[in-house]
Every structure is written in C-alpha cells, then in structure tokens.
Amino acid sequence: MPALEKYIGAKHTRNPHTIYMLRLADNALILGQRLSEMCGHGPEMELDMAMTNMSLDLIGQAKLLFEHILTLEDLAPNADVLALTRPLERYSNCLLVAQPNVDFAHIMLRQFLFSSMQKRQYEALLNSNDSTLAAIAEKSLKEIAYHIRFAKGWVLRLGDGTKESRDRMADALSCLWRFTGEMFTCDARVADAVEAGTSSDFTKTYSDWKLEVKTILSEAGGLTPHENTRMIMGGHFGQHDDNLGHILSDMQFMQLSYPGLEW
Amino acid sequence: MYSTDLRTDQEKKSADPQVLDDAKLWDTFQSRIDNGDVIEAKDDMPEKYRQTLIRQISQHAHSEIVGQLPEGNWVTRAPTLKRKLILLAKIQDEAGHGLYLYSAAETLGRSRDDMVADLLSGKAKYSTIFNYPTPTWADIGTIGWLVDGAAVTNQIPLCRCSYGPYARAMVRVCKEESFHQRQGYEIVTVLAQGTLAQKALAQDSLNRFWWPSLMMFGPSDSASTHSSQNMKWKIKRHSNDELRQRFVDATVPQAEFLGLSIPDADMRWNEERGSYDHGEINWDEFWAVIKDGGICGKDRIRARRAAAKDGQWVRAAAHAYAQKQETKERVA
Amino acid sequence: MSRNNWHLYEVFIRSKNGLAHKHAGSVHAQDAETAILSARDLYTRRGEASSLWIIKSSDIIASDPGEAGELYDPSDDKIYRHSTFYTVPDGVKNM
Numbered sequence: 195m196p197a198l199e200k201y202i203g204a205k206h207t208r209n210p211h212t213i214y215m216l217r218l219a220d221n222a223l224i225l226g227q228r229l230s231e232m233c234g235h236g237p238e239m240e241l242d243m244a245m246t247n248m249s250l251d252l253i254g255q256a257k258l259l260f261e262h263i264l265t266l267e268d269l270a271p272n273a274d275v276l277a278l279t280r281p282l283e284r285y286s287n288c289l290l291v292a293q294p295n296v297d298f299a300h301i302m303l304r305q306f307l308f309s310s311m312q313k314r315q316y317e318a319l320l321n322s323n324d325s326t327l328a329a330i331a332e333k334s335l336k337e338i339a340y341h342i343r344f345a346k347g348w349v350l351r352l353g354d355g356t357k358e359s360r361d362r363m364a365d366a367l368s369c370l371w372r373f374t375g376e377m378f379t380c381d382a383r384v385a386d387a388v389e390a391g392t393s394s395d396f397t398k399t400y401s402d403w404k405l406e407v408k409t410i411l412s413e414a415g416g417l418t419p420h421e422n423t424r425m426i427m428g429g430h431f432g433q434h435d436d437n438l439g440h441i442l443s444d445m446q447f448m449q450l451s452y453p454g455l456e457w
Numbered sequence: 458m459y460s461t462d463l464r465t466d467q468e469k470k471s472a473d474p475q476v477l478d479d480a481k482l483w484d485t486f487q488s489r490i491d492n493g494d495v496i497e498a499k500d501d502m503p504e505k506y507r508q509t510l511i512r513q514i515s516q517h518a519h520s521e522i523v524g525q526l527p528e529g530n531w532v533t534r535a536p537t538l539k540r541k542l543i544l545l546a547k548i549q550d551e552a553g554h555g556l557y558l559y560s561a562a563e564t565l566g567r568s569r570d571d572m573v574a575d576l577l578s579g580k581a582k583y584s585t586i587f588n589y590p591t592p593t594w595a596d597i598g599t600i601g602w603l604v605d606g607a608a609v610t611n612q613i614p615l616c617r618c619s620y621g622p623y624a625r626a627m628v629r630v631c632k633e634e635s636f637h638q639r640q641g642y643e644i645v646t647v648l649a650q651g652t653l654a655q656k657a658l659a660q661d662s663l664n665r666f667w668w669p670s671l672m673m674f675g676p677s678d679s680a681s682t683h684s685s686q687n688m689k690w691k692i693k694r695h696s697n698d699e700l701r702q703r704f705v706d707a708t709v710p711q712a713e714f715l716g717l718s719i720p721d722a723d724m725r726w727n728e729e730r731g732s733y734d735h736g737e738i739n740w741d742e743f744w745a746v747i748k749d750g751g752i753c754g755k756d757r758i759r760a761r762r763a764a765a766k767d768g769q770w771v772r773a774a775a776h777a778y779a780q781k782q783e784t785k786e787r788v789a
Numbered sequence: 790m791s792r793n794n795w796h797l798y799e800v801f802i803r804s805k806n807g808l809a810h811k812h813a814g815s816v817h818a819q820d821a822e823t824a825i826l827s828a829r830d831l832y833t834r835r836g837e838a839s840s841l842w843i844i845k846s847s848d849i850i851a852s853d854p855g856e857a858g859e860l861y862d863p864s865d866d867k868i869y870r871h872s873t874f875y876t877v878p879d880g881v882k883n884m
Binding site for chain 1: 532539546549594763764770771776778
C-alpha cells in the first residue's frame, strides 16, 4: 500500500503552548465549519451572507493559528494535514461549537455565547510571550467584536420578538447553556498555558461573563438559564458528543480519500 | 443565458401582458435608446420593456441564488482550508450578486418577495446549468472555469445595457467576479498536473459540464424569437451564437494547455473564420431540463423553499421586535 | 412594497476619507441596525468603505423625471458659467 506508507498524519505534541493554540484553532475551525453548512441555506439572503462572513473570519483565524503552530513545531507537512486529518479524539474544541444548526435561534445563541467568551479568551493573549500569537489575537478581536454585535442583536430580536421566536430561543438556551461551563474551566491545559506565558488566565472572568450574558438574555424577553444546570464537559480533552464525528466525516473527506495530495 | 428567455412558448403566451403602450411612446423611447441615452427607474418606458427587464433581471438573480447550491455541496468538504475560504467567499459573492440584481429589478416596480415567490412556485426560471450535479471536487473547478467563464462572457456586454440600474449592478458583479473564473481554472490546473487519478477527475468533470456550459448561452439565433427587439432596445448587445463562439474560442486553448480534451469530435479550428467550429448542441436536452428540472431541479427548489420557510418566523420576530422598539421610543 | 414588512434602504459608501458618499445599491432590513450590518456584509466585502450611510428609500425625495425639461434645460444655454466660454490671450498663464 504505497499511498498509505507515504502518508504521514499529524504528530502529537507535548508542548503546552502548542496544545493551547490547538484548542483555540479547533474552536475556530469547528464553529466556522458549522456556520459554513448554512452557506446557501440561510433563512434570509442577507443573513446567509452574514453567517458566511463569520464562517470566513473563523476559518481564517484557525488557518493563521495552524500555520503559526507549524512554524514552532514540526507536527505536519502543512496546515491542512494538521487541521483536517487528526482522529476525532485529538480534536480539542469545546462541545459548544460542534452543536448543530437546529434553527436560526440556536445558531445566533451559540454564536453569542461563544464569541462573548472568545473575546475574553483572546484579550488574554494580547500580552502573550508569543508575539505572533498576540498579533493574531489582536486581528481576530476586531472580527469577534462584529460577531458579538451581530449575534447579540439577533438574540434580542428573537428573544423579544414573537411567541414562536421566544420559544425557539428558550429551547436554544436550554440546549446550549449546558456547554458554557466547559469554556471557562481552568483545566490543566489552561493552567499550563498560563504558566508557559502563552496567555493570562481568562477563566477568572467567568462570573463577569455570566453577569454580562445574563443581562442580555433577560433583556431578550426575560430569558433565564436554569440556575442548577449541570455543565457538560469533555471536548477540550477529546471526549466529544455525537456531533463531531459527522462534522469530521465531511471535513476530512478529501484528505482521507486521497491522502497526501495537493489540491 | 441571462439574456435568454427560458420560458416555453406556452408560458410566454399566457404570461405576456396585452400591452397597450401608445405608438408615440415607443417612438420617443426608441429614439432615446438610439441616441445612447441610459434609461433610469422613473423614466417613461414601454410596458413591454419594463416586463422584459423584470423577467430577465429576476431570472438572472434567481440564477445567482440557486447557483449557490451546486457549489455549496462542497463547502463542508473542500480539500484544504484555503480552498474552503475561497469557495465560501465565492458563493457569498453569488448571494451578493443575487441581491444586487433583485434590487435592480425592484426599481422596475416588482418586489423581491414576489420575484422569489415566482422562483419557489416554479413559475420563474433560472439557468439550467445549476440543475446538474457536482459529485466530485473537480466539478468545483470546472464550474469556476466554464460556468463562470460563460457567465462573464455574457455579463460584460450587459454592463452597457440601456437600463441604468441593471448596467450598474452588472459593473459591480463583473468587477467582483473577476476572481471566480481564475480560481476555478487554478483548481483544474492543479488536478490536471496532479496524479493520474486527479487528472481523470478533471477530464470526467469537463466531459459532463462542457455541453451544458455551451447551452448557457441559449438557443441558436435562428431559434430565438425575442432577440431582435431586445437588441433594438439595447438590453442585449450580442447574439447567443456570437457570445457562445467567443466563449468557445477562449476556452478551447485553455483546455489544450492543460492537456484535457473537449468532448466534441467535431471541434476543429476553422482557418477561414479564425474560430473553432463545434458540433451540434443537443437542444432536446436543454428544453427537457428546463421542463423537468433535470437531475437536481427538485432538490434546488426544495432547498430554497426550506430557506424561505425558515425565514418566515425570523422575519416575523424581527418585525415584532422593531415595532416594540418604536413604541418604546415613542413613550420615552 | 414588501409583504414581509422589511423596509428597503438605500446604501451610500464613502470609499475613503476625503471622498463623497456614493450610492452603491440597496438592502432589505427590518431596522437601522440590521440595515447597517447588511449593507456592510453586502457592499464592503472587499474593503470598499471607510463610512456607510443608509436611508429608507421611502424617505428619499426625488425630482420628477417628467419635469427634467423645466428644471434643467434652462441652464443648458448659460454657457458663460463655464470657464471654456472665455478666451485668454496666449501669453497669459495659470489662469
């Protein structure tokens, strides 16, 4: 099997700096991929374009991060092999970004919850001892600010719109809130990254974030997340739910069908 | 394609309004056109001119919107991050171009909702090319190379169309589309220069898309009834066959450069004409795809209907919210 | 004109400071905020803008094309308003 012999997938890394950047990159990649599913199918043509714009921003961020990782560590022959060929358990995105595009309420709430976290996460990179990473964060923060503005506007419109739209937002909130705790957990990889000088500890802003988000939700037709929601975790350590495998079967289709080729 | 009336004879008969423009309006209007005047939205114009443009521009807009779908089939599976970004940007451009065109058509007095309703009901047409499937990645290259190549050939003359809002929309579209054909040709080039398997993908895709691409320019001049009046009104600047020939002459050498063969045994250089002669186009297939939607027509319309249905509650919510905000402002 | 109650807004783009805003096209939107965001997504995908204006199409007051004759033709024969009307002696420069 010459093709298989020739083909080398992405290598493992033990460097906490790289591991943390892979997490950032996977988050952006998987959410960008999810949003790209809506391209051509948005509920209104203007909204279709807006979702595609966000998808472009996120996949662009992921691409910069993967490329930067490869300048520091030789994990793969190129960013595509690193991004598109790892087995499921080696993707380290949080569970939230892989949640499905149930409807526009789910999509906008997922975006709002993620982007408002991502803003804090990337602000914590601005003083990174890796100046390239800091520069990527600075560029991305402008895009993130737009994503928040767009998604927040629609969370408010849908939450405080009609009964149907509010019901859909309430459903989205009950589905998605469970995945927010994971994003702000100061797990071993965050702690290692803080120690390595990759990032400051943004998870300390969890309660500020909760306050900010809950204020918007309550403006949005009085939506409130359930107080005692049990938070579900795992994605950051490769323990995914049913969604990611299907995402990967699309995303990796070409790289795995025709290993090692140029496109 | 965009300047071709894709309705069947029967549909044309039942749809064409009994136009009661007075002869004087037609004469003064024609002399404005002959003087090279550009017609603007609120100018007097023959009803027939207005109707022709609404049909043509909306058909063009529908083609952009439906045209997102065959390529959208590959967004989630694009082989590299770079290709994924390019493809997303390109499909997004098409949505944008659809919107520019609906706006241009709306200046003639028909709402976008009504035009979209016609698309969803099957009353309005769009280019048949988008009813062909895209089973392999090579099709994304071929669509950019051939379909966008044909589109540009068609659209550049439309930048000088006599109706100002349409011409201006086309200027913007042509400017933005300049990268579409190139990215397609680049994809095909990589395949043609790749492994045997990749080259086979490219050739197979060319085989499938070549003839449908030629059909995009519409029926032969001898069979096209609407052409002469549209030429007189400068809605259309060149005949279908003339544009098709231009496309063939530009494309054949591009295929040769890649070592791909055009699936036409009768294709040869005609020294005398300084152009390529090509074989007979199967117009039965063209009309069949218009009538029954070909392989993908049903899926395309189902996808657009689903999007429209998803939009209903979103629009209703946005409307309710805006009204609440207005009330709040008034109270405050 | 729209059955779904979305308004039509006209979009004007300033491509860079120092230039005037120029009409680019229109967007459908529910309110001013969505109109600005849609105009941004639709008309500035290639970095075309440093500033955007939007205005409800229904708020534009336009002159009637039927009155173009009385409004604009009278200025056609006032050629003395144009500098090319005047002859300047050959030796005189920079005027």
